[in-house]
Amino acid sequence: MAVEKIGVGMIGYKFMGKAHSHAYKDLSMFFPQAIHPQMLVICGRDETGVKQAQEQFGWQSCETDWRKVIANPDVGLIDINAPSNVHKEIAIEAARAGKHVFCEKPLALTLADAREMLREAQQAGIKHMVGFNYRFAPAVQLARKLIAEGRIxxxxxxxxxxxxxxxxxxxxxxxWRLQKEVAGSGSHGDLNAHLIDMAHFLVGGIEEVVGMSETFVKERPKPAAMSGLSAAGAAGGEKGEVTVDDATLFLARFANGALGSFEATRFAAxxxxxNTFEINGSLGSLRFDFERMNELEVYFTSDEEDVQGxxxxxxxxxxHAYAEAWWPPGHxxxxxxxxxxxxxxxxxAISENRQPVPNFEDGVKCQQVLDAVELSVAERRWVKVQEL
Amino acid sequence: MAVEKIGVGMIGYKFMGKAHSHAYKDLSMFFPQAIHPQMLVICGRDETGVKQAQEQFGWQSCETDWRKVIANPDVGLIDINAPSNVHKEIAIEAARAGKHVFCEKPLALTLADAREMLREAQQAGIKHMVGFNYRFAPAVQLARKLIAEGRIxxxxxxxxxxxxxxxxxxxxxxxWRLQKEVAGSGSHGDLNAHLIDMAHFLVGGIEEVVGMSETFVKERPKPAAMSGLSAAGAAGGEKGEVTVDDATLFLARFANGALGSFEATRFAAxxxxxNTFEINGSLGSLRFDFERMNELEVYFTSDEEDVQGxxxxxxxxxxHAYAEAWWPPGHxxxxxxxxxxxxxxxxxAISENRQPVPNFEDGVKCQQVLDAVELSVAERRWVKVQEL
Amino acid sequence: MAVEKIGVGMIGYKFMGKAHSHAYKDLSMFFPQAIHPQMLVICGRDETGVKQAQEQFGWQSCETDWRKVIANPDVGLIDINAPSNVHKEIAIEAARAGKHVFCEKPLALTLADAREMLREAQQAGIKHMVGFNYRFAPAVQLARKLIAEGRIxxxxxxxxxxxxxxxxxxxxxxxWRLQKEVAGSGSHGDLNAHLIDMAHFLVGGIEEVVGMSETFVKERPKPAAMSGLSAAGAAGGEKGEVTVDDATLFLARFANGALGSFEATRFAAxxxxxNTFEINGSLGSLRFDFERMNELEVYFTSDEEDVQGxxxxxxxxxxHAYAEAWWPPGHxxxxxxxxxxxxxxxxxAISENRQPVPNFEDGVKCQQVLDAVELSVAERRWVKVQEL
Amino acid sequence: MAVEKIGVGMIGYKFMGKAHSHAYKDLSMFFPQAIHPQMLVICGRDETGVKQAQEQFGWQSCETDWRKVIANPDVGLIDINAPSNVHKEIAIEAARAGKHVFCEKPLALTLADAREMLREAQQAGIKHMVGFNYRFAPAVQLARKLIAEGRIxxxxxxxxxxxxxxxxxxxxxxxWRLQKEVAGSGSHGDLNAHLIDMAHFLVGGIEEVVGMSETFVKERPKPAAMSGLSAAGAAGGEKGEVTVDDATLFLARFANGALGSFEATRFAAxxxxxNTFEINGSLGSLRFDFERMNELEVYFTSDEEDVQGxxxxxxxxxxHAYAEAWWPPGHxxxxxxxxxxxxxxxxxAISENRQPVPNFEDGVKCQQVLDAVELSVAERRWVKVQEL
Known part of the structure; x- marks a missing residue:
């Protein structure tokens, strides 16, 4: 039986564009049974930049108008990793054209937008996915499995x-990440978004939150020039206002009665x-730190009493998840x-005609909590997630 | 020159009584220049128990009436580690008798009581100390020093x-620790008290807080018998209500603009x-975990760029603090x-005629934050510490 | 300017074949300035197996006769990761044909063979490389840099x-790895080979050694069937003799006066x-464990005396080495x-017309120490490396 | 029933004298059922020094002539922690006087002396103990228990x-520790002695060894003055020869077939x-590092396959051993x-009328291996322990 193929059109070509391109490129080598993605066209506004990315990343062609990518009949999947403020428009147009959509997080800049994207995707009957990649570390998959099997x-x-x-x-x-009009939010939307999705994945729904936010450094030198992640201070030393949060913390109560504590910051020298979590259950505990992403620390109360740890x-x-596709143990x-x-x-998911997980529903749920926290910070009060 | 001596009378003889007794016993061996405490009399309500403690811990005599201990003219220092609900009465009477007082934490069950104790101690002109012992781990002293010297x-x-x-x-x-009328509070007063004092020691004053509290297991088997820290479930399986918190979390804003996150729980399998903390500053970070109490993790942003960690x-x-009194490095x-x-x-402090640190003022400040958190939990709102 | 290209022919298609294929596949995406390898032909004895590998790994064609691969005029580089007992013949033929050779470790089964391979490669004037891949972990590169700069x-x-x-x-x-006629050696040639190369890379030449070797389990069930790394015990439970070492340890004296301790085992539950090392120098120390391959532990004696660690x-x-080609810090x-x-x-190296490092000279030096240890084990005595 | 008492006379009053004194002082407080040691007399050659130690450590009297201590009829136990070169004479005289003897390691400077001490002690029928204190870390006791129960x-x-x-x-x-005539040996007798005893305690007898030794820094500044562990370089910068080893490594074969690797150094920045060990068994592994002496790392091959670690x-x-006598878990x-x-x-042991462990037999066994290693280093060959 021939393995299925799917044509991919990608919108965006910077950091995440490179990471996604690499994923498509390596997929069939390690997971040969999966549908083979065909790297058809990559799209960006800067013609020189996207051309270079096309060649470097191994795409067949490039494009500066994303509507043409969607219109391409060979393209069955649209991958969106362009800046967050264009996610909505592209995703909806792709859905209407019947293309599957893989969209980076955050799904949108507002909860209303995210919900609209979900609605359109559902109406179109397409497959939709949102890029909460940390779920896919094998150690996190193990955490999920241990919880699902009741072992914690x-x-x-x-x-x-x-x-x-x-x-x-x-x-x-x-x-630009420090300017609200472009980035939408600071550490909260960037980092807490990942933590919230992790909480949803591992623990379940959040009922209410109370939060606190701060911008420690309120003015910074304007960059003389800026490209990608790098930037240099201006010669003139002119300063501009930072309009997003440097750090946001919140407490949460989960629907199942668990207590949550969340913190995102870009100031932790x-x-x-x-990206860390610890989960304490009645039968055990789990600990994870992405800086040691291959490891999960696991504790069981049922271990013999002289060797508990x-x-x-x-x-x-x-x-462990995915391990067979890769290298021997310890690699x-x-x-x-x-x-x-x-x-x-x-x-x-495409092959089995089901929705992938996490999908736009997860994106909406995450956005709902993010917004609830922002409301809580603004009004200095506990906020029920379903208020939003 | 002869080393000074001071007669000690101790009220309490269980876990903390043993720990304090040991401190007095070992002091002169490792710190011979310090005033030598004379272990005169230990006091407890149970005559058999306190007699046994006297012999085991090495006190010269024992007593069941704490007033007699205070009345003893040879006693210059009263050490209070009896249950929290008697701290106030004993401390005040000792102060009025002109004895120095070393009182275990929590100073009192209420902020009003704690303030009264401080006032009485100040009026009496005695030395007063409160037992926030974690400050005295050499690794914590190092943290304090690095902060004080501006290195973080x-x-x-x-x-x-x-x-x-x-x-x-x-x-x-x-x-009994799960019964409010005896213990006053659960994890909050027991554990958060230590964290708050650590915050005061290392960071400074707290301005406002918002908290969350939970009792996960609301009923537990009544113990058939109970002694010290051990207890066994009743044969009949009768249950009783847990009236203190199992876990309490809160967010805080410090006067100096720092953000705080606190959590106490007895359910972390x-x-x-x-007992852990992490501090992030503009020049570095510090991390501590009491389970590895000899270690402090230290990070400096000024380290050469290829060896930062x-x-x-x-x-x-x-x-390091106190190290010279003990053993060679690594011991x-x-x-x-x-x-x-x-x-x-x-x-x-007694020798230098100054107040020891931490003293009742620190006990009061800690109690103020504890109460602010409880008020925040009760009223579901941010509470300014100076409201109390 | 057009980037150079080179046609690659690969002999071998199992574990290391997959790992090498992936390296060629990903190279240009992350290191676009490097010569672009063209994945022309992959070769193996089993036609079905190699055909499948060709498709899965992305090679343009496959072949069962390695001589044809060498004869292919489009092929400029021969990559040898077939079983060790064929390395020599293939490498020499490739060299004589003027092809560059990248050969997996161990270079050969005997020191004499390794030396012959080196001589032929030198006579042919080709570039030659040997696959001591652990040198290329960025943390190991950092270790090398710190040593080279005298900071240890x-x-x-x-x-x-x-x-x-x-x-x-x-x-x-x-x-098969437990059978001497196929594998040549056990833990010694497999694992100590990597440690010896690491020692050469970081410390320098070894002067003399004394070693000890053991086969703990002398008979094992013959496998019913065997493919790749997996194997199942025979139904009949027939046993066969293990003819290689399970563990080999040795002490060493380096030319520069340093003392070395080496241990390889497959029995460390x-x-x-x-794959770990620790280096102690007069100005500092370094520690590495491949299971946490992104980390290097570094100690400097010159750190301020209260923050040494x-x-x-x-x-x-x-x-850090290679970091710019990949992801942001902490990824x-x-x-x-x-x-x-x-x-x-x-x-x-090909581009700059110099020998890559490590090359066949390093392979020979490693083999020399391996053989010296084996001689030491056999004769129960210290052996000078230059005896061999 | 009254608890037994025993009068102690201690010879030596420096680092180990302080550590032993503290042990006697604290014993009854935490282990009230044990025989109560009476701290009768402490002895040292320097009258001022020993007088100060007597007062600081809490002994009833002091003495400069150790023979008088042995002659004291109230003394039932002689504790020897004076320099190693006087162990033998004191221990033998004490034994002949019918006193129990607790002697610091190393038991003696030579194997012959150690054997003589053992023989005399056996003839006298006294209890004898040697100070391999690391056995008594609770984590090490746990290691021993797991091994003894077959769980590794x-x-x-x-x-x-x-x-x-x-x-x-x-x-x-x-x-003085760097001068052979005083110290006997360098890192080998000081540090490897502990490792060898640990090996005997946990694994069993050693059959043969091969070793390597080095003095990296052959000359050092003569100290102007020297007291205890501290010393300052001479003003004149005069240098003297280091006559002991800086580092000694050896390989070993145990009687039970296990392989051993030992290393002692004072140059590991x-x-x-x-003080670390790792043990690998057929059912699991153990790891210990004295710098984290409360921890034992334990691995079991029988753990479920997805949570092995x-x-x-x-x-x-x-x-855990001794834990009940001390503080709550985690303290x-x-x-x-x-x-x-x-x-x-x-x-x-005294109370139960049996020999304590480790005793002089263990001291002799340790010395035998130490000497075997020295012989191996001197003759550059494998040495059977029973040669000595």
């Missing part, structure tokens, strides 16, 4: 932090990309593998 | 958790005594040493 | 262990792939990236 | 290192007191507790 018992606590440090220096320039489980054994994976696994899920 | 820069974040797990099993019996500093070098200390160092501070 | 000072100690555990169960079947450096910062790499970096070195 | 299976590997760093700086002065066991639970112990537990064993 009733969950009491979920405490999660996404700690980065790239803004610690107050002379770091005013890049020494923490490069510490957190186990450092390296999720590279045959018993670890990296960040980019989460993207590849994400695409595996997408291809399997 | 402006503090942005303080996140602290005191995680224990002895209530994880819902068949664990209804001991696998975490035996994880958290250092695991073992606080047993000559450069670690344990829990009980925090108590000994606490007594060192007390004796030095 | 004079090296006193190198202690290295390569601990695996796949033979712990004595019912694990008698796979719980250690999946712990091993730093956990995550080698994903811009200052870690995996096993397969060591292979990609290896190919980067190969392509750069 | 057949032991394959024991690898142990005792790494210190106080000689890393080549300007560190020529203290950053390792303050890393080393457990970090904090040996402070009620199930860790320190270095000095190993000494207290050692004395518990001594008192229990």
């Amino acid at each position: 018992g009733t969950i009491r606590h979920f405490r999660a932090q996404f700690l980065q440090d790239w803004l610690t220096d107050d002379q770091f320039p005013l890049v 020494g923490r490069r990309c510490a 957190f186990r450092r489980v390296l999720a590279t054994d045959p018993a 670890t994976l990296g960040y980019e593998h989460t993207l590849i696994h994400e695409v595996v899920e997408l291809m399997e | 820069g402006t503090i942005r974040h303080f996140r602290a958790q005191f995680l224990q797990d002895w209530l994880t099993d819902d068949q664990f019996p209804l001991v 696998g975490r035996r005594c994880a 958290f250092r695991r500093v073992l606080a047993t070098d000559p450069a 670690t200390l344990g829990y009980e040493h925090t108590l000994i160092h606490e007594v060192v501070e007390l004796m030095e | 000072g004079t090296i006193r100690h190198f202690r290295a262990q390569f601990l695996q555990d796949w033979l712990t169960d004595d019912q694990f079947p008698l796979v 719980g250690r999946r792939c712990a 091993f730093r956990r450096v995550l080698a994903t910062d811009p200052a 870690t790499l995996g096993y397969e990236h060591t292979l990609i970096h290896e190919v980067v070195e190969l392509m750069e | 299976g057949t032991i394959r590997h024991f690898r142990a290192q005792f790494l210190q760093d106080w000689l890393t700086d080549d300007q560190f002065p020529l203290v 950053g390792r303050r007191c890393a 080393f457990r970090r066991v904090l040996a402070t639970d009620p199930a 860790t112990l320190g270095y000095e507790h190993t000494l207290i537990h050692e004395v518990v064993e001594l008192m229990e």
Whole structure:
């Protein structure tokens, strides 16, 4: 039987565009049974830039008008990793054209937009996916499995932090991610979004929240020039206002009675990309830190009483998700593998004619909590998620 | 010159009584220059129990009436580690008798009581100390020193958790610590008290808080018999109501602009005594976990760019607090040493005719934040600490 | 300017064949300036197997006769990852045909063979490389840099262990790796080879050695069937003799006066792939464990005396080797990236018309130490490496 | 029933004298059922020094002539922690006087002397103990228990290192520990002695060894003055020869077939007191590092296949040795507790009229291996332990 193929058109070609391209490129080598993505066309506004990306990443062609990509009859899947403020328009047009959509997080800038995207996708009957890639680390998949099998018992606590440090220096320039009109939000939408999705994946729905937000450095040097993630301070030393949050923390109550604590910051010196969680249940506990993404720490109350302790489980054994596709035990994976696994899920869902997970519903649920926290910060009160 | 001596009368003889007794016993051996405490009399209500404690711990006599201990003219220092609900009465009477007072935390059951104790102590002109022993781990002293010297820069974040797990099993019996009328509070007063004091010690004053509290297991088997920390479930299986919190979390804003996140729980399976904090500043970060109490993790943004990373500093070098009194580098200390160092501070303060630190003022400040959190939980709102 | 290209012919298509194929496939996406390898032809004895590999890994064609691959005029580089006992013949024929050769370790089964391969390669004037991939972990590159820049000072100690555990169960079947005639050697040639190369890379030449070897489980069930790395015990339960070492340890003296301790075993329960080293110098120390391959622990004696401790450096910062080609700081790499970096070195060497490192000279030097240890084990004495 | 008492006379009053004194002082408080040691007399050659020690450590009297201590009819136990070169004479005289003897390691400077001491002690019928205190860390006791109960299976590997760093700086002065005539040996007798005893305790007898030794810094500044552990370089900068080993490594074969690797050094920068071991068995593995002495890492091959990993066991639970005498779970112990537990064993042995463990037989066995290694180093060959 011939393996199915699907033509992919990608909108966006920067950091996430590269990561997604790599996922499509590597997929069939490690997961040969999955539908084979055909890297047909990559699209960006800057003709030189996208042309270079096309060649470097291995796409067949490039394009500057995303409508033409959607119109291309060979394209069956639209991958959106362009800036967040264009997600909605592209996703809806793609859905209306009957194309499957894989959209980076955040799904949209507002909850209303996210809901509209979901509605359109559902009406069109397409497959839709949202890029919460951290779910796809094998160690996180193991956490999910242990919880689903009841091996951790009733969950009491979920405490999660996404700690980065790239803004610690107050002379770091005013890049676009620090401007609300472009980025929508700061650490909250960027980092808490991942934590909230992780909470949904592992614990379940959140009922109410109360939060706190801060912009520690309110003015930064305007960059002289800016490209991608890098930027240099202006010669004139002119400053501009930072209009997003540097850090946002919130407490949460889950529908199942668990208590949650969330924190996102870009000011945690020494923490490069510490996307961490700890879960305490009635039968055990789990701990994860993305900086050691191959490991899950696992504790069971049922262990013999003289040898109780957190186990450092390296999720590279045959018993672990995706491990058979890769290398022998102890040969670890990296960040980019989460993207590849994400695409595996997408291809399997298309092949099995079901929705991939996480999809736009998960994107909407995440946005709802994000907005509830922002409302809580603004009004200094507890906010029920269903208020929104 | 002869070393000074001071007669000690101790009220209480259980877990903390033992820990304090040991501190007095060991003091002069390791800190010979400090005032030598004379272990004159230990006091408890149960005559058999206190007699046994007297002999085992090495006190010269025992007593069942604490007023007689205070009346003893040879006693210059009253050490109070009896149950919290008697702290106030004893401390005030001791102060009025002109005795110095070393009182275990929490200072009192209410903020009003704590303030009254402070007032009386100040009027009496005595030395007063409160038992926040975790300040005295050398690794914590190092944290304080690095902050005080400006080596961590402006503090942005303080996140602290005191995680224990002895209530994880819902068949664990209804001991007195779970009854409000006796214990005053649950994890909040027991564990958050320590975190708040640590925050005051390392970061400074807290301006406002918002909190959340939960009792996960609302009924537990009544114990058939109970002694000390152990208890066994009743044969009849009768249950009683848990009237204190199992877990309390809160967010805080410090006067200096830092953001705080606090969590206390007795349901964190696998975490035996994880009194932890992380501090992020503009020049570096610090991390501590009492389960590895000899270590402080330290990060500096000024490290050369190819060798940046958290250092695991073992606080047993000559450069570290108290180290010279103990063993060579790498020979670690344990829990009980925090108590000994606490007594060192007390004796030095008496000798230098200054207030020891932490004293009743710190006890009051801590109680104020505890109460603010409770009010926040009750009224579901942000509470300014100075409201109380 | 057009980027150069080179046609690759690969001999071998199993575990290492897949890893090498992936390196060629990903190279240009992340290192676009490097010569672009063209995946022309993959070769294996089993027609079905190699055909499937060709399709899955993305090669243009496949072949069962390796001589035809060498004869192919479009092929400029021969990649040898077939079983070790055919390395020599293929490498020499390729060299004589003027093709560059990238050969997996061990270079050959005997020192004499390895030397012959080196001589032929030198006579042919080709580029030659040997697959000691662990050098190419960015954390190991950092170790090398710190040593080269003198920041660790004079090296006193190198202690290295390569601990695996796949033979712990004595019912694990008698796979080909346990048969001397096929595998040449056991843990020694497989694992110590990597440690020796690491020692050469980081410390320098070894002068003399004394070793010890053991086969703990001398008979194992013959496998009913065997494919790749998997095998199942025979139904009849017939047993066969294990003819290679399960573990080999040796002490070494380096030319520069440092002391070395080496250990390879497949019986270290719980250690999946712990390729570790620690280096102590007069100015600092370094520690590495491949199971946490993104990290290097670094200690400097010159750190201020109150904050001395091993730093956990995550080698994903811009200052670290290869980091700019990948993801932002804290986004870690995996096993397969060591292979990609290896190919980067190969392509750069070809482009710059110099020998890549490590090359056949390194392969010979490694084999010399391996043989010296075997001689030492056989004759129970210290052996000078230059005896061989 | 009244608890028994025993009068103690201690010879030596420096570092180990203080540690032993503290053990006697604390014993009855935490182990009230054990025989109560009476701290009768402490003895040292320097009258001022020993007088000060007497007062500081809490002894009833002091003495400068050790023969008088032995002659004292109230003394039932002689504790020897004076320099190693006087152990023999004192121990034999004490034994002949019918006193029990607790002697610090190393038992003697030569194997012949150690054997003579054992013989005399046996003839006298006294209790004798040797101070291998590391056995008494609760985590080590747990290791022993797991092995004894067969939970680790057949032991394959024991690898142990005792790494210190106080000689890393080549300007560190020529203290007495670096002079063979006084210290007997360097890192080997000091540190490997502990590792060898640990091996005997956990694995069993050693059959043969091959070793390597080095003095990296052959000359050091003569100290101007020297007291205790501290010393300062001479003003004139005069240098003297270091006559002991800086580092000694050896390989070993155990009687039960396990392979051993041992290393002692004082040049491991950053390792303050890393007394470590790892044991791999057919059913599991154990890891220990004295710098985290409350922890034992434990791995079981029988764990479910998706949650296999080393457990970090904090040996402070009620199930662990000595824990009930101390504090609640998670409240860790320190270095000095190993000494207290050692004395518990001594008192229990006296009370139960059996030999304590470890005793002079263990001291002799350790010395035998130490000497075998020295012979191996001198003659550059494998040495059978029973040769000696």
